[in-house]
Amino acid sequence: xxxxxxxxxxxxxxxxxxxxxxxxxxxxxxxxxxxxxxxxxxxxxxxxxxxxxxxxxxxxxxxxxxxxxxxxxxxxxxxxxxxxxxxxxxxxxxxxxxxxxxxxxxxxxxxxxxxxx
Amino acid sequence: xxxxxxxxxxxxxxxxxxxxxxxxxxxxxxxxxxxxxxxxxxxxxxxxxxxxxxxxxxxxxxxxxxxxxxxxxxxxxxxxxxxxxxxxxxxxxxxxxxxxxxxxxxxxxxxxxxxxxxx
Numbered sequence: 729x730x731x732x733x734x735x736x737x738x739x740x741x742x743x744x745x746x747x748x749x750x751x752x753x754x755x756x757x758x759x760x761x762x763x764x765x766x767x768x769x770x771x772x773x774x775x776x777x778x779x780x781x782x783x784x785x786x787x788x789x790x791x792x793x794x795x796x797x798x799x800x801x802x803x804x805x806x807x808x809x810x811x812x813x814x815x816x817x818x819x820x821x822x823x824x825x826x827x828x829x830x831x832x833x834x835x836x837x838x839x840x841x842x843x844x845x
Numbered sequence: 846x847x848x849x850x851x852x853x854x855x856x857x858x859x860x861x862x863x864x865x866x867x868x869x870x871x872x873x874x875x876x877x878x879x880x881x882x883x884x885x886x887x888x889x890x891x892x893x894x895x896x897x898x899x900x901x902x903x904x905x906x907x908x909x910x911x912x913x914x915x916x917x918x919x920x921x922x923x924x925x926x927x928x929x930x931x932x933x934x935x936x937x938x939x940x941x942x943x944x945x946x947x948x949x950x951x952x953x954x955x956x957x958x959x960x961x962x963x964x
Contacts, residue, residue, distance in 0.1 A: 772955035818887050833953060835887025
């Protein structure tokens with residue numbers, strides 16, 4: 729079975745300070761892991777993905793995440809928050825099963841990031 | 846705009862009515878997915894198509910829900926006899942699976958969603 733736990737439903741940071749959004753996963757198979765961002769009235773946008781290559785993944789807008797198998801974690805970080813980063817962030821897992829059909833995405837419950845000017 | 850589009854963006858209906866949503870995926874994408882997102886939750890998988898074939902349905906998809914992708918391009922999701930519990934954002938996503946078994950490595954592109962409110 730696949731599942732994702734986002735440890736914080738809401739994170740608030742000041743502009744220019746670091747961002748940390750925490751995510752732990754569970755997967756019966758070698759997982760692919762993603763972070764998506766959802767701005768109000770806009771579609772989900774992929775920030776970055778881990779697919780068993782480098783464990784430190786760099787994404788768009790200065791975000792990065794590190795896959796730690798021993799801790800089953802995939803936390804999202806950014807060195808310096810910008811006002812435009814305020815949004816809902818979803819950690820997502822999908823199993824990579826060779827020869828399988830679907831790759832249903834399993835979403836966490838989301839973390840709302842607020843950036844204080 | 847060549848992204849995934851959904852229509853309508855908002856739908857308000859009375860309990861018991863039928864509603865239909867449309868999704869137009871990115872044109873060359875062979876996979877199309879439907880998800881449902883309720884307030885305060887992440888999206889949950891409903892069903893997906895490989896070209897015109899519906900290959901998997903979630904247990905969330907009751908008998909009142911039906912989805913089609915008749916020509917392997919756009920898709921429709923119909924809800925019959927709507928209930929207040931159907932109120933949610935319905936999201937469509939598409940992807941291009943070029944090699945079998947690599948679907949887990951491929952990005953899904955999401956549309957803006959259709960927000961359904963059942964009164």
